[in-house]
Amino acid sequence: MKSPSQPRDRGIPEATVARLPLYLRALHGMAERGIATVSSEDLAAAAGVNSAKLRKDLSHLGSYGTRGVGYDVEYLVYQISRELGLTQDWAVAIVGVGNLGRALANYGGFVSRGFRVAALVDADPEIVGDTIAGLNVEHIDELEAVIKRRGVSIVVLATPAAAAQEVCDRVIGVGVTSILNFAPVVLSVPEGVDVRKVDLSIELQILAFHEQRKAGGPLMAVDGQ
């Protein structure tokens, strides 16, 4: 189908994509500790997955290992970074500068991965004009202008639930196609727009479900897992 000379197949499974950042984190840690080469076994352990899965995941990017030796840490960091698009710098806007938005603006994990918080936007006149994490908070009326001016391509929604859909529509209106949504609502977006959602309370509810089973007493099936 695709040019056979190209080692990398362009159809990387979604599940693999979701794990690449994990591998990258583990590799960064190893690079810092001066480790030059790592086996799939060790890297898998550091990333918390099994080694067969790791090898299959990496094989989707290409053949970057050496049999009998393992993977070169630096090289693999580069390859994964490139695949994820982290070799370029992404301008991110955070809309909604409440508790969560503020925490996100100050979160170091973004910057260290090629993401640059380029704008903070809020509707509350009390907050607009404040400086947070070295950035001026701009008014929601300026939303479209700010996004265009700063070249923002990824928007983080940390607004109240009620405001999320409207903000979402507006940023899509100026060409944004990648949205990370922290508001507890299902956003409806046109084809071609990617939304990823993080709902903090959902994770807790899943824990509660399992916790209940563990504590469940004699009625419960003894689960094991």
Add this chain to the structure above:
Amino acid sequence: MKSPSQPRDRGIPEATVARLPLYLRALHGMAERGIATVSSEDLAAAAGVNSAKLRKDLSHLGSYGTRGVGYDVEYLVYQISRELGLTQDWAVAIVGVGNLGRALANYGGFVSRGFRVAALVDADPEIVGDTIAGLNVEHIDELEAVIKRRGVSIVVLATPAAAAQEVCDRVIGVGVTSILNFAPVVLSVPEGVDVRKVDLSIELQILAFHEQRKAGGPLMAVDGQ
């Protein structure tokens, strides 16, 4: 195998469990708007899934719908809540009261789902003793004592990466078996302990991957999805 009189099968698929909170949220919204009855079609739309999946998910809990009519909103809220263990009140401790910990402490989504933030713990003497979200921040030395005294069964880790594993070990030491980890490390835990992790930068990296493809130009395969 199990008692056949019992309608509810105790082996609910993990994928289903992860969606139940979504349905619950949609149902709460409907209850507030005074909707008494809802079809799988409408509820699925509100939760952002397809209706066959919704019906199959609900069928794992039991037969709570009425053919030709749909589901009673109140009743379904109750059944899902019970299944998730949200009819009881869960005491949660947040360890690490930095930007993120503070945001979590103030996050309304917890309280509204039967979770009660029962303790805040930090190592920084600057912060210990402060009152945040109506709670006194306690010293990390008191960790075990606080957890036992307050009956905490779920711990949220919002510490720096370097501290997470130690805190994790300590809380497991006093019997905690459910942990929500925001620190960017892979925690190693004994059998029987549930860890769920939320890594904010991973979500952004996944978005970057897809964004890169969309913007990728002529080299890229035209993907569609």
Add this chain to the structure above:
DNA sequence: GTGACTTTGTGCATCGGTTCACAAAGGGAT
């Protein structure tokens, strides 16, 4: 009470992802 209509619950085919297990590939020692 009957018939038309609606909507659930589920059997079945399908799909994507995981895991196993091993042949192929390379390094290093002699």
Add this chain to the structure above:
DNA sequence: ATCCCTTTGTGAACCGATGCACAAAGTCAC
């Protein structure tokens, strides 16, 4: 140069989840 050892990359079996499509079950109008 050859052999042994290690580790990758992958074919194939397996497993769980998804989605289709429909029979079963119920409501409502008359």
